[in-house]
Amino acid sequence: MILKIALFAGLADRIGTSSLNFTYPHDTVTADKLKEALAEEYPSAAQLIAVSFVAINQEYASGNVLITEQDEVALIPPVSGGQPTDEYDENPNIDELYTITTHPISVEEVTRQVITPAHGAALTFTGTTREWTDGRRTVHLEYEAYVPMALAKLRQIGAEIGEQWPGSCCAICHRIGNVGIAEISVVIAVSSPHRDSCYEASRYAIERLKQIVPIWKKEMWEDGSEWKGHGLGPWNPSVPGSFSSESK
Missing domain, CATH: 3.90.1170.40 (Molybdopterin biosynthesis MoaE subunit)
Incomplete structure (x- = not known):
């Protein structure tokens, strides 16, 4: 399967892209196994990958959660802090909390x-x-x-x-x-x-x-x-x- 993985901040800098198409040899993979595979593929980013969290469909996932090709996947490095819920608003509606x-x-x-x-x-x-x-x-x-x-x-x-x-x-x-x-x-x-x-x-x-x-x-x-x-x-x-x- 081919997973499209969003990358951010220092992780995107280290790997050299903010959106990664990653090929995995099976139809499913756990979050932990995906991190292991990414660390092997990108050894220069291995330490940062190890302390990052996998997000699946915009929720933090535990290590044993299964990922499929249909999932929205992102790798979240440690954090510091048309479709209004999907993109930031260039002119935010002040009535939104x-x-x-x-x-x-x-x-x-x-x-x-x-x-x-x-x-x-x-x-x-x-x-x-x-x-x-x-x-x-x-x-x-x-x-x-x-x-x-x-x-x-x-x-x-x-x-x-x-x-x-x-x-x-x-x-x-x-x-x-x-x-x-x-x-x-x-x-x-x-x-x-x-x-x-x-x-x-x-x-x-x-x-x-x-x-x-x-x-x-x-x-x-x-x-x-x-x-x-x-x-x-x-x-x-x-x-x-x-x-x-x-x-x-």
Whole structure:
């Protein structure tokens, strides 16, 4: 069978393509076996393949899940964070709670989506590009996303917040492409009936985004560049969100 595999960030750089047609000698293959076969075919990328996750039909897959030629397959390296659910919106609809855009983000518009007469608290987290990191000057950041899956995972975060903090509302907008110094890369707005829930849900949203949403950033320095991924310890996006007021 021939599998079309989407690649991203440093993995696409290492292999030299963002879309790979990979021939496998059988009609099915498990996610783990596919990684082994890819590592053998592309030894220079073997270490990165080993720590990546296979996504099947826009969901993270465990190692024993079977893949067929009909499946949509992507290899997800460690993450940092016409058909509106299938492509990013060049001019995002501000009535959508979860969006990915190439345009500058309006903090006011994202926040407006969660303001409601029933809620007494609203918080907005704004992520921006800092100029200096560990003594190196950043020129700008480049963000890349597996857009349809990223949107699905943003919606999942919203659903999880609704379950853990009933009545809360969340909106998230993430920018991709080039993001300059002091420009906004992500805005997360949360509102709740009471402030305690609002604080907790807001923190949960950004931590969960870093854990499960397939978005990567490339730090462009004066003297080089590097893809940055997940920064929260051992990366396992298949593990359910665990942050709560009890785990603070």
